[in-house]
Amino acid sequence: MLQVEPDCVSPDRTAMTANRTESVERALSILSAFSTQKPIMTLAEIAEETGLHKSTILRLTNSMRIYGFIQRDENGSFSVGPSVWRLGLIFRRDFTRREHVAPSLKILAEATGETASFYVRAGNERVCLYRENSPNLLRFHVEEGMRLRLSTGASGLVLRRYSGEDVGDLSLFNENGTVSAVGQTNPNISSISTPVFTGTSELAGALTVSGLATRFDEEARAKAIPLLESLAKSLTAN
Numbered sequence: 001m002l003q004v005e006p007d008c009v010s011p012d013r014t015a016m017t018a019n020r021t022e023s024v025e026r027a028l029s030i031l032s033a034f035s036t037q038k039p040i041m042t043l044a045e046i047a048e049e050t051g052l053h054k055s056t057i058l059r060l061t062n063s064m065r066i067y068g069f070i071q072r073d074e075n076g077s078f079s080v081g082p083s084v085w086r087l088g089l090i091f092r093r094d095f096t097r098r099e100h101v102a103p104s105l106k107i108l109a110e111a112t113g114e115t116a117s118f119y120v121r122a123g124n125e126r127v128c129l130y131r132e133n134s135p136n137l138l139r140f141h142v143e144e145g146m147r148l149r150l151s152t153g154a155s156g157l158v159l160r161r162y163s164g165e166d167v168g169d170l171s172l173f174n175e176n177g178t179v180s181a182v183g184q185t186n187p188n189i190s191s192i193s194t195p196v197f198t199g200t201s202e203l204a205g206a207l208t209v210s211g212l213a214t215r216f217d218e219e220a221r222a223k224a225i226p227l228l229e230s231l232a233k234s235l236t237a238n
Helices: 022-033 043-050 055-067 082-096 098-112 152-162 216-236
Strands: 070-072 078-080 115-122 127-131 147-149 179-182 189-197 203-212
Touching: 022 043, 055 070, 055 078, 055 082, 098 115, 098 127, 098 203, 098 216, 115 152, 127 152, 127 189, 147 152, 152 179, 152 189, 152 203, 179 216, 203 216
Parallel strands: none
Antiparallel strands: 070 078, 115 127, 115 203, 127 147, 179 189, 189 203
């Protein structure tokens, strides 16, 4: 199966405030080094990913193991611990439940033949909270929990605008707040995204469809927008 993977990101340190705790940042950089591509890493691999000394990594991971955020197997390799999953469940429940969003993602993926995702904002990143991958063999593939740059992609534009940021040219958005983007996250990918609000008119996330630009072209994107917006409104209503 040929898939197009988006670029993952690490935390944007330039956006952090001056009030910083170095040891906390180092511990978080260790957690952030893990991904779906690298769920298990050796001490040397973590050092390479984070730039931290091995002695520092060992000291920090010893503390993180006590609270269940890091695990170490009999071979000395590291992986994330159950506390990360527990916090992830809290995070998901705090936004929108899977059973609430999943049917809409399935409808979008089946109707468009492309990957449908629900993104939320997490600081200076966007997180794929839920997704329904395209049924096509050649597709844009994104994993749930994957962190991407907030500064790129149609979903990034939606999340930034409706979080109160200045995104510049508002003519990119239609009257319902939907935006179309080509080649921002990946030069081969195009996407459409629209905001989903809570019952109290707060931003819940961005409902998004992404696919290969050669297939999900301008005509295909325009055709999919009414369905995208209708499903987003139904999510808000529910």
